[in-house]
Amino acid sequence: MNCELIAAESSARNPLDRRSFLMCALASGAALGAGEFAAPAGAVPLASGAQAQNDAQFTFEAKFYEKLANRKIKCKLCPRECVVGDKERGYCGVRENHGGVYYTLVHSRVCAAHIDPIEKKPLFHYLPGTNAFSIATAGCNVNCKFCQNWDISQSRPEEIPAQYISPHQAADIARKYDCPTIAYTYSEPVVFAEYLMDTADAAHEAGVRSIVVSNGYMQHDSLEQAYGKMDAVKIDLKAFTESYYAKVVTGQLKPVLDSLVTLRKMGKWTEIVYLVVPSLNDDDEEFRGLARWIKANLGPDVPLHFTQFHPEYLLKNLPITPVSTLERAKAIADAEGLHYVYIGNVPGHPAQNTYCPQCRKMLVERVGFTASKMLIGKDSTCPYCRHSIPGIWHA
């Protein structure tokens, strides 16, 4: 699961930026036409969509697993290490054991596809003002109680409408519609790693880059192999305590922190989102610990986005995160020495702009998911004081 809301859902659910989402959905729908890929999940009756799918064309042997005795397998994709018996599926629901061979059921099985501003991922320091052809399959390797896209992330592939989009087709669509990137997002790209890898290869051949929006809950080898093909990564760091990960996410914190360190060593451009959930992960000490860890392990220049929670899925009993809480989180992270701390899901808030950490002048102004002003030059420096601003600012 990741925190990026799919466009079709957002037009109905997200009260904050409905216009932006709707514009995006309409624009992409109009541009791509009905014949090229399916309407997003929820727009097509469940059963009819499910029946229309031919499972065989989406089924490929998985890459990350080991065979065990008695036709069992152990999945090596994520730290969960599901031991899966014959005819059974792993926790993610999209990988199945057939006679001791493990298969992914979601290769090229796209259940959501949109053209989104890259700021929606959010990636703020990576090709601002461009669009990303954004795709997802069903499934997730955790079960966040606040998931905004639970209807696809927590479903099995056969339960939701999907359409076949091969890696080369995805690359072609991105090029055709002037998207410099393909984004793997909405559900949890970890679980469709094979499709992500093949698509990244096809996209690179076509001159299109790849970015991923992920929970980072992966094993070291799968992370290196799969996300090694990515050009930028956004990690949803759900909290900074193991207890939250256990109770709210159904996962673990440490492997995610390990992934962030690995991505740093791999030299991948990485941004972090922290969804602030009232009463569950909004403690000052947690914010402080998070900021200190990032500075010590990743450096002060990694963008950190504190985003606003909205009641959803299994956490409908909690209120929207107060803006004051987000501002408190930002103030703590700023004070700890992080240079690029943003506030997300609060349209019009000044903390969604990028400022030079040296002269404090505004360098990128954002309105909704649009970069309305971009002053950083091709040399990636502040035009006022020439301070270097980390990121990939121009294609």
Place this chain on the structure above:
Amino acid sequence: MTDLRNRSRRSFLTRCLTGAAALGVAGLREGGEAQAAAAKSRVVVARDPLLRSSDSTRGSGSTIDARRLETLLVNAMQSLFSLPATHENGIAAWRRIAGAGDTVSLKVNTLGGRGISTNVDLVAAVCERLQQAGVAARNMIVWDRDTEEMERAGFRIVIGGDRVQCFGTDRVGYEDDLSAWGSVGSRFSKILTRSSDVLINLPVLKDHDGAGVTIALKNMYGTIHNPNKYHPNGCDPYVADLNMLPEIRSRMKLTICDATTAMYEGGPGFKPEHSWKLNGLLVSQDAVALDFTGWQLIERKRAEMGLKTLEAEQRAPRYIATAADSEHGLGHCDAARIAVVEIQGGA
């Protein structure tokens, strides 16, 4: 330590079965005894050594005699309600479950293919008896998660018309809204929510590599859209939490566990080398008590085959005790509160 535990469990089961045998004979001494046992949950273990006798192999053949199976079912139901064995009571027992005007869904288990799925003849016999009790054929639906799996298990798919309906949730989908209790948040099959006043659970008896055993309670995983999320920690407390949801709890009236063929190891997929012909049925209105009883049968077979207990393998089905705890209260897993009634013969 393990041996002691084994002995203890075996001796417990022996006590239960011995007591049950005493209870089961001669139409049961009803009245005071039945009332005294009112706080107990009744689990009927009905077995017929000649169930597969049609091929003259004294119960070890492959073909189940449908007529004997039906008789076994009828006897089990009368025993469940402590009714004397008469033709009228054969119908009366079913009227305690459903009657005219009810819509009845029969949740089978077909994951294991023809080797270890709910027996088609058993389901047909249940439908026949329900019709005798007044339920219209068109108001019954036999279902599981997936239509193709049902076909592979031998069910003939029927959609529409006045016959008993038979298809999987994939044909109608799941509710859009979530139902949540404790650790569980799931979307239910529309078959359950829209076509069931009464739910009859028809699981099989088998070992499960993660959960320990899968019998009645866990068969409800086939009613929701996301069962894969509920396998960690031996399915505990997920199985119990799921069965707390009103969509299940308010409808569940009866469990008939098909133990004609059972598996003591290697489940949930069918492993013929780990299956045995138990030639029986387990019937109860308390799914927790039935699961507990079925678990003991599997443990007894494991001991017979020289295997460790599920506890020793660190996969004892803890969810059964959770389902019985004070928070859930779904039934009994305390041997002192379960009346196991063993009956023999399907003639």
